[in-house]
Amino acid sequence: MRLYLINPSNPLVSIVKVKESRWNRYRVWKPLSLMVLAGLTPAEWEISIMDENLGVPDYAALPRPDLVGITAFTSQANRAYELAGHFRRLGVPVVMGGIHATMCLDEVLERVDSVVTREADGVWPQVLDDVRQGRLKRRYEGGFADIARVPPARHDLLATGYAFGAIQTTRGCPLNCSFCSVTAFNGAHYRQRPIPDVVREFQSIPEKRVLVVDDNLIGIRPEHIARAKDLFRALARANLRKEWIAQATINFADDEELLALAAKARCSGVFIGFESPSPEGLRGYGGKFTLLKDRDIRASVQRIQRHNILVAGSFIIGLDADEPGIGSRIAEMAGHYGVDHLNVLFLTPLPGTRLWDQMKSQGRIPLNVFPQDWKYYTLTYPVARYEHLSLDDVIREMTSCNEAFYSVPRILHRVAGSFWHRRKPLISLAGSLSYRGNLHRDSQAYADFKRQVGRMDKQESQHKTTGFMD
Numbered sequence: 312m313r314l315y316l317i318n319p320s321n322p323l324v325s326i327v328k329v330k331e332s333r334w335n336r337y338r339v340w341k342p343l344s345l346m347v348l349a350g351l352t353p354a355e356w357e358i359s360i361m362d363e364n365l366g367v368p369d370y371a372a373l374p375r376p377d378l379v380g381i382t383a384f385t386s387q388a389n390r391a392y393e394l395a396g397h398f399r400r401l402g403v404p405v406v407m408g409g410i411h412a413t414m415c416l417d418e419v420l421e422r423v424d425s426v427v428t429r430e431a432d433g434v435w436p437q438v439l440d441d442v443r444q445g446r447l448k449r450r451y452e453g454g455f456a457d458i459a460r461v462p463p464a465r466h467d468l469l470a471t472g473y474a475f476g477a478i479q480t481t482r483g484c485p486l487n488c489s490f491c492s493v494t495a496f497n498g499a500h501y502r503q504r505p506i507p508d509v510v511r512e513f514q515s516i517p518e519k520r521v522l523v524v525d526d527n528l529i530g531i532r533p534e535h536i537a538r539a540k541d542l543f544r545a546l547a548r549a550n551l552r553k554e555w556i557a558q559a560t561i562n563f564a565d566d567e568e569l570l571a572l573a574a575k576a577r578c579s580g581v582f583i584g585f586e587s588p589s590p591e592g593l594r595g596y597g598g599k600f601t602l603l604k605d606r607d608i609r610a611s612v613q614r615i616q617r618h619n620i621l622v623a624g625s626f627i628i629g630l631d632a633d634e635p636g637i638g639s640r641i642a643e644m645a646g647h648y649g650v651d652h653l654n655v656l657f658l659t660p661l662p663g664t665r666l667w668d669q670m671k672s673q674g675r676i677p678l679n680v681f682p683q684d685w686k687y688y689t690l691t692y693p694v695a696r697y698e699h700l701s702l703d704d705v706i707r708e709m710t711s712c713n714e715a716f717y718s719v720p721r722i723l724h725r726v727a728g729s730f731w732h733r734r735k736p737l738i739s740l741a742g743s744l745s746y747r748g749n750l751h752r753d754s755q756a757y758a759d760f761k762r763q764v765g766r767m768d769k770q771e772s773q774h775k776t777t778g779f780m781d
């Protein structure tokens with residue numbers, strides 16, 4: 312039995328443009344969901360994982376599979392449907408799972424043979440068995456998996472060529488931010504994999520650098536932090552000789568022992584979502600606000616960096632508090648905090664989130680011809696109507712923010728700072744060049760997007776008085 316597991320590409324996502332900028336190599340990550348599914352697949356299946364981010368295979372030249380499994384974030388949905396159509400025309404059954412299939416079940420059911428909603432770990436072997444018996448059901452509900460029973464992902468199945476491997480050690484997030492899909496998809500209960508399983512799987516990763524995909528590696532409660540310390544101790548003891556990066560909340564900075572252990576376990580960087588240059592801007596968007604308010608963020612960032620761990624800060628443009636000038640405020644505040652990298656995204660109503668419900672009910676989602684418009688739900692296009700910013704404003708703010716933070720003098724200043732403090736100046740330089748290399752492409756992409764929205768807005772203004780354009 313032959314199984315193809317496919318990660319569809321979205322050409323609008325800059326991370327996939329490896330040929331256009333070689334620095335993007337550092338932004339293409341292994342599709343862990345498919346490697347986890349492969350780990351759950353019985354030995355009688357011959358598995359091929361195809362990651363279109365590294366190039367689209369010539370499917371017609373490949374042997375016909377018995378089953379195709381497709382994963383998709385919302386931004387990949389269009390390409391997922393094209394692929395599903397191709398294989399279904401050949402008579403091959405297609406199963407889709409992952410976040411988009413869960414949040415937009417009806418849309419997906421119309422285009423594939425079967426959908427697995429939520430976490431597939433508990434039901435995937437059943438799906439495969441049903442395919443073998445010729446009785447594939449239209450829908451399987453995976454629910455929340457028992458994380459202690461998830462077998463290791465198959466890290467051997469994907470070609471080399473990735474800068475980072477990937478692993479997951481926890482699922483779920485209790486903070487439930489309104490713009491984020493994680494609590495809606497993986498639940499608020501913070502589930503942790505057994506530490507020996509994680510260490511063993513870490514050992515099987517071929518890459519020297521690893522992305523720990525957990526949404527919040529250390530959690531928020533004392534027992535979560537105690538477990539994170541145990542994990543770091545175990546990784547250090549195992550002496551894996553692999554550097555890793557992870558996502559965490561700012562409370563990562565609050566415990567010196569935790570930081571020292573993370574550094575000893577070879578943590579080389581963390582992504583932290585600050586979201587707004589003033590924590591007040593996050594009020595009303597969920598639990599993260601409480602972690603950020605009344606905190607000396609600059610001092611927190613410095614405490615992390617003192618352990619030779621780089622900090623990438625993420626911000627959102629388009630929050631209801633954001634007014635013209637927000638782009639330069641973010642660049643200035645990111646500089647003040649002293650983050651090594653800055654990643655700024657547009658506030659985006661993702662299906663299944665509270666923000667989606669709110670913006671939809673307020674008529675603030677103009678990019679709403681689905682599935683076509685999903686390709687713009689990459690968080691790098693302004694798909695919503697923002698409280699105080701028109702379409703031109705919000706794009707201008709994004710551009711000015713990135714141009715300021717990634718100007719050559721500021722890159723050199725940060726790299727010199729990393730060099731001086733012996734904090735991985737080359738990684739800092741590679742990351743900055745990757746972002747900077749995409750600035751020109753971003754402005755071209757915004758121009759194309761505005762033309763597209765302009766057309767749509769003209770149609771819409773025949774019915775309504777308010778326009779999306781300036």
Ligand code: B12
Binds near residue numbers: 380386432435456492
């Ligand atoms: C790592 C990660 C990335 C990485 C790697 C992505 C990759 N190649 O896999 C990078 C940094 C590249 C990335 C990029 C983006 N990401 Co991202 N990412 C994540 C993160 C943190 C973890 C994903 C992961 O590996 N999980 C571990 C695996 C094991 O879990 P899983 O993917 O859910 O898979 C399980 C089930 O979903 C299911 N399943 C999944 N696929 C399939 C397929 C089949 C056939 C079946 C049966 C089952 C199944 O089974 C799996 C096992 O239970 C998630 C948050 C999260 N918790 O999911 C966000 C998340 C998926 N990302 C998100 C977004 C928005 C993006 C971006 C669009 C925007 C951005 N700038 O961040 C980009 C664009 C990506 C693209 N190519 O279009 C959103 C998606 C929301 C949505 N509705 O689409 C999430 C949920 C974060 C959030 N804050 O809301 N991301």
Ligand code: SF4
Binds near residue numbers: 484485491492526
């Ligand atoms: S803390 Fe992060 S992962 Fe958790 S809900 Fe908020 S944005 Fe999502």
